[in-house]
Amino acid sequence: MEFSGGARLSVRITAADVGKRVSVRTLTGPEAHPARFTDTIGVLTSWTGGVVSVTRRDGRVVRLAESSLVAGKVVPPTPARPRGMPAAGVAELTAVATRSWTAPERERIGDWLARAGGGWTRRANSAVALGEAPPDLGRLTDWYARRGMPVSLQLMTGAELLAADLDRRGWAASGHTRVMVAPLAPVADREPDERVSVGRELTARWLSGWPRAAEAPEVARQVLTAGPSVWFATATGPDGRPAAVGRCVVDGRWAGFSAVRVDPAHRRTGLATAVMAALSRAALADGASAAHLQVETDNAPAGALHTRLGFAEHHQYHYRTAP
Numbered sequence: 001m002e003f004s005g006g007a008r009l010s011v012r013i014t015a016a017d018v019g020k021r022v023s024v025r026t027l028t029g030p031e032a033h034p035a036r037f038t039d040t041i042g043v044l045t046s047w048t049g050g051v052v053s054v055t056r057r058d059g060r061v062v063r064l065a066e067s068s069l070v071a072g073k074v075v076p077p078t079p080a081r082p083r084g085m086p087a088a089g090v091a092e093l094t095a096v097a098t099r100s101w102t103a104p105e106r107e108r109i110g111d112w113l114a115r116a117g118g119g120w121t122r123r124a125n126s127a128v129a130l131g132e133a134p135p136d137l138g139r140l141t142d143w144y145a146r147r148g149m150p151v152s153l154q155l156m157t158g159a160e161l162l163a164a165d166l167d168r169r170g171w172a173a174s175g176h177t178r179v180m181v182a183p184l185a186p187v188a189d190r191e192p193d194e195r196v197s198v199g200r201e202l203t204a205r206w207l208s209g210w211p212r213a214a215e216a217p218e219v220a221r222q223v224l225t226a227g228p229s230v231w232f233a234t235a236t237g238p239d240g241r242p243a244a245v246g247r248c249v250v251d252g253r254w255a256g257f258s259a260v261r262v263d264p265a266h267r268r269t270g271l272a273t274a275v276m277a278a279l280s281r282a283a284l285a286d287g288a289s290a291a292h293l294q295v296e297t298d299n300a301p302a303g304a305l306h307t308r309l310g311f312a313e314h315h316q317y318h319y320r321t322a323p
Helices: 090-100 137-145 160-168 184-188 204-208 211-215 217-225 271-285 300-308
Strands: 021-027 037-048 051-055 061-065 069-074 105-109 112-116 127-129 152-156 172-183 196-199 230-236 242-251 254-262 290-296 312-321
Touching: 021 051, 021 061, 037 061, 037 160, 051 160, 061 160, 090 127, 090 172, 090 242, 090 254, 090 290, 090 312, 105 137, 112 137, 152 160, 160 312, 172 184, 172 300, 184 271, 184 290, 196 271, 204 211, 204 217, 204 230, 204 242, 211 217, 230 271, 242 271, 254 271, 290 300
Parallel strands: 127 152, 254 290
Antiparallel strands: 021 037, 021 069, 037 051, 051 061, 105 112, 112 127, 152 312, 172 290, 172 312, 196 230, 230 242, 242 254
């Protein structure tokens, strides 16, 4: 909690604090005891017309009536990094993740990388910031229009002011995702599972274990095989068919995991952990020491698995798509 029960409540923020990370408490219920309070933490993105807007790490904009504020203060810009977790900034992880999921079409427009892949996956069909300059929405809109697509921006934690501005313009939010990191060795520190094999080749067996690739086979193959050093894991079920698959891209010290899927008939048999461990051992041998992955915020089972494996949230991102 940002406000302790014995603390004296006071509003210590003003409109001059727009752009800063704040914690505010509002009275959301009747004034009769016991009062009901709601705490909101994020970047103060506007304070006009009696409405206070706070944009959270996940890009969601919370609008609060000024009259409901009972406490507010500026807080440190970023939470403390959990002990033992890899040290990295959002920019570094964004660049690494972008290289691990490379769209067939790419063009640098200012400080933003426009990506297109026939509509297959959000990441391969959105623009991502590789610098600090704001997006050139006119040029980006034209670039995507030539491909018959609306412009979509992938916005990381730290882009709350931009997210709030696009929200006011009616850009829809979607794909809220957590970026998680972990030291790699503990993920690998498990007994090898004889059901899992790891190799460099994207095989037909692997593709059959990840049905999403069938939505756009050519684009999927281009995206999945691209990257500095790519590994694929396949777990074989009792019937000889793929029961689970996973992918890992080694990029310097980083091992990026994606496309980890267990067939519904084989879930809760330890295959996801076995696939992650096998890929981690290959990545360690390939020179990596830290791991990263992405999981949508509403995917509770995947989030719980990764937490058990030692991953912790580093930052979040979401997409904003033009109306």
